[in-house]
Amino acid sequence: MTGRALIDHDRLLDVLVAEGELMADTADGARPDLPIPSKPTSTLADTVRHVGGVFRMVAARLRGGNGPVRWESEPPPGGALVEFLRGGLHELVDELAAHPADEVCTTWWTLDQTYGFWRRRMAHEATIHRVDLQSATHTEVFTVDDDVAVDGVDEALTLWFAHRLSVIGVSGSSEFKVAVRSGGRVWLVTSHGDNKAAWRASPADTKSAQATVTGEPMTVYLWLWGRLPFTAVRITGDMDAVAALWALLRLATH
Known part of the structure; x- marks a missing residue:
């Protein structure tokens, strides 16, 4: 297996898709000002903006190589937050799926300079923040497989x-x-x-x-x-x- 993950990177890509969509479903129709229980200074809208921005930033980094990229953390004027999140998710997944997990790319961890790093990192990014949104909306917090x-x-x-x-x-x-x-x-x-x-x-x-x-x-x-x-x-x-x-x-x- 490439990189440092304990499970298959195709599986991690599936986790990213499922968790990202679940985030969007949870946020859809919810009050944007709901506080995140584990971080009361952050709201549901802050979290959606953050994750949507991270997805876009990583996708742009993968397309553009080593150069710095602009942090896009807001939807365009008149755009919906949930669609900002979904659009970033689809953009990132398309970029990750287009490359084998063991293909070399830049990351911020010297021990894993592959696309597999980003499959893993973004899968867990989406999972943890999905938990945040479910906690904020007082809905059931789903578990993941062991x-x-x-x-x-x-x-x-x-x-x-x-x-x-x-x-x-x-x-x-x-x-x-x-x-x-x-x-x-x-x-x-x-x-x-x-x-x-x-x-x-x-x-x-x-x-x-x-x-x-x-x-x-x-x-x-x-x-x-x-x-x-x-x-x-x-x-x-x-x-x-x-x-x-x-x-x-x-x-x-x-």
Whole structure:
């Protein structure tokens, strides 16, 4: 498999399509000023604009190579927000579907410079913000298949925690080693000054961990992204170590 994903990239493209359309369906007819529960300063309209803009920006980046692109975060005058989202989704999916997942392209992660990176990243972008919209509209928050959620756990830890924090220049004063267990997999997550790391581990590797976070895949996935409260997962061991991990994740994924 290309890149770093745990599941097939064609599957991730299907997830992007389904989640993007579900976002649009959820937003259609809903009050645009509804607050997002996990981020009360943001509204449903803010989220739709953000995701529609991200879809367009990535599609333009893929078409144009390395050069900077303009962030298009508003529909044209008189345009509807939901159609802005759907149009961006279709534009992005068409661009991603036109290239094999292992074809080289520019990304912001040196470990995966392929179209597969963007299939994965945009699938999880759409899923997390679909959860935001369903939470805001007080409708049922749908789960995803366990293997998709496990891939989301992996992305949150190995991309956002281990890489994104260094990009934004966050060091953090706490040192810790925490194990995260879900869906039959385990990850070790460490912080030491400027050095942040997360990797897929074996159960034996967790013996040195100060604490362990455990939960069902969808629960851990949403917990890592701050869409569930701190207490939503099972925590054993050093609570302060997990709290430090949680705080850093909020900076990485805000």
